[in-house]
Amino acid sequence: MTLDDYLYYIILPVLSVSILLVFVRFVKGPTISDRVVAVDLLVTSGIGIIAVYSILTHQPTFLDIALILALIGFLGTVAYSFYIQKRKNK
Amino acid sequence: MISVIIAVIATLGTLFVLLAAVGILRMPDTYLRMAVTTKAATLGIGLILIAAAIYFYDFSTTTRVLAIILFILLTAPVGAHLIGKASYISGNKLWEGSIMDDLKGKYRKTGKHVSAPKNPEGENEQEEEEI
Numbered sequence: 311m312t313l314d315d316y317l318y319y320i321i322l323p324v325l326s327v328s329i330l331l332v333f334v335r336f337v338k339g340p341t342i343s344d345r346v347v348a349v350d351l352l353v354t355s356g357i358g359i360i361a362v363y364s365i366l367t368h369q370p371t372f373l374d375i376a377l378i379l380a381l382i383g384f385l386g387t388v389a390y391s392f393y394i395q396k397r398k399n400k
Numbered sequence: 401m402i403s404v405i406i407a408v409i410a411t412l413g414t415l416f417v418l419l420a421a422v423g424i425l426r427m428p429d430t431y432l433r434m435a436v437t438t439k440a441a442t443l444g445i446g447l448i449l450i451a452a453a454i455y456f457y458d459f460s461t462t463t464r465v466l467a468i469i470l471f472i473l474l475t476a477p478v479g480a481h482l483i484g485k486a487s488y489i490s491g492n493k494l495w496e497g498s499i500m501d502d503l504k505g506k507y508r509k510t511g512k513h514v515s516a517p518k519n520p521e522g523e524n525e526q527e528e529e530e531i
Contacts, residue, residue: 313403313455317410324414328421335424335433343430343487350479351424351437357468358417358445361452362410370461373452377468380475387479391486397513 314366321362329355346390353383402454410451416444429495430487438480442472489515 329352336348357376364372423436446469453465488503490513507515 328418331421354441358448361448373464384475391482394486
């Protein structure tokens with residue numbers, strides 16, 4: 311079994327299963343904070359999948375996309391928490 | 401030989417990401433979920449990225465990977481702290497088995513999803529007017 315086969319048949323399915331589990335929490339999440347945490351973890355897992363995929367396709371350029379995704383994920387978390395704190399009385 | 405090392409490191413990282421996913425599904429509380437996901441996912445993603453750096457064995461790629469890892473290490477605690485504070489302010493209850501609440505008594509509820517910090521100097525009225 312070569313490294314590519316191992317990554318393709320074991321690592322990527324396990325990462326996909328973990329993304330499915332996080333998505334279950336994203337759908338279920340009782341409060342909005344749970345959903346924001348789930349989105350943060352989805353973005354982080356996406357970075358891992360991009361890293362594995364860059365090994366599979368021998369393209370280190372994909373790691374740039376991972377960097378940008380990390381930046382956007384952090385910005386999203388900060389913006390969500392800002393607007394959760396700014397919610398008005400209802 | 402080098403592919404075995406890459407496979408081992410990638411497996412460790414994937415297991416940590418899987419643990420984070422199971423933790424976010426099974427933990428009873430928003431704050432406990434946040435604690436699990438921040439630490440485990442950061443370590444897992446760092447290991448997977450290190451595996452990619454070992455695979456490419458290139459100076460520019462290694463620099464890029466180190467930049468991503470440093471960025472995640474810097475931003476994950478900040479994001480978790482911000483979300484935790486926003487969640488506490490919006491009135492999210494702790495799990496009943498929690499034994500410690502350092503912010504207890506420092507916020508008062510001003511609405512269903514809003515709290516304001518308790519201040520004896522009367523700054524609260526100004527803040528509520530701004531809202």
